[in-house]
Amino acid sequence: QKEVEQDPGPLSVPEGAIVSLNCTYSNSAFQYFMWYRQYSRKGPELLMYTYSSGNKEDGRFTAQVDKSSKYISLFIRDSQPSDSATYLCAMSSGGGADGLTFGKGTHLIIQP
Amino acid sequence: DTAVSQTPKYLVTQMGNDKSIKCEQNLGHDTMYWYKQDSKKFLKIMFSYNNKELIINETVPNRFSPKSPDKAHLNLHINSLELGDSAVYFCASSPGLAGGPSTDTQYFGPGTRLTVL
Numbered sequence: 001q002k003e004v005e006q007d008p009g010p011l012s013v014p015e016g017a018i019v020s021l022n023c024t025y026s027n028s029a030f031q032y033f034m035w036y037r038q039y040s041r042k043g044p045e046l047l048m049y050t051y052s053s054g055n056k057e058d059g060r061f062t063a064q065v066d067k068s069s070k071y072i073s074l075f076i077r078d079s080q081p082s083d084s085a086t087y088l089c090a091m092s093s094g095g096g097a098d099g100l101t102f103g104k105g106t107h108l109i110i111q112p
Numbered sequence: 113d114t115a116v117s118q119t120p121k122y123l124v125t126q127m128g129n130d131k132s133i134k135c136e137q138n139l140g141h142d143t144m145y146w147y148k149q150d151s152k153k154f155l156k157i158m159f160s161y162n163n164k165e166l167i168i169n170e171t172v173p174n175r176f177s178p179k180s181p182d183k184a185h186l187n188l189h190i191n192s193l194e195l196g197d198s199a200v201y202f203c204a205s206s207p208g209l210a211g212g213p214s215t216d217t218q219y220f221g222p223g224t225r226l227t228v229l
Contacts, residue, residue: 008153034217042223043220044202045220086153099145100157101157102154105154
């Protein structure tokens with residue numbers, strides 16, 4: 001079993017829809033959870049950062065972490081065509097110098 | 113303005129050659145990383161450096177060697193290139209070892225697309 005599971009998609013939704021992206025993980029030591037957005041032929045860009053369980057909201061984006069279920073989510077409200085990208089979940093156990101363990105990414109397409 | 117920069121952006125070379133990729137960050141971060149993204153877009157950590165010390169060395173062939181002349185630079189040298197080394201290599205940096213919220217956030221460079229023929 002891979003450490004982090006993420007559905008690669010593609011996930012295609014109409015503009016304005018609410019998008020839900022998810023990851024599951026197996027390592028209970030993970031306590032820092034991130035979502036990155038990657039446009040084609042670009043580097044990953046940090047979107048959201050969450051420590052331990054709970055919710056965090058930033059504009060149209062909401063990140064949720066449920067450590068008891070080992071499940072994290074990213075919600076995008078009022079989705080725009082510019083949101084079309086690959087979304088990667090990432091996590092670490094902390095310590096400052098840990099590399100991140102990434103999911104494979106979900107390819108999201110927002111149809112105008 | 114660029115936070116994490118890499119050169120070159122594209123690298124095409126023959127099998128067996130030796131090549132280097134350079135990375136620089138102007139964020140004042142303490143820790144830098146190299147990741148490999150394969151053809152299936154899977155990002156995997158290769159190395160991290162903190163204050164010139166190698167912190168993580170995942171199961172990467174010893175043909176790959178990171179070199180950090182100072183805190184702002186982490187270069188990647190690859191010897192005897194193989195076809196399977198073709199991938200996109202990303203450099204990243206993070207604030208470092210203090211731990212706790214915000215210090216595990218990593219900022220990525222634009223990537224170097226390596227093609228081995």
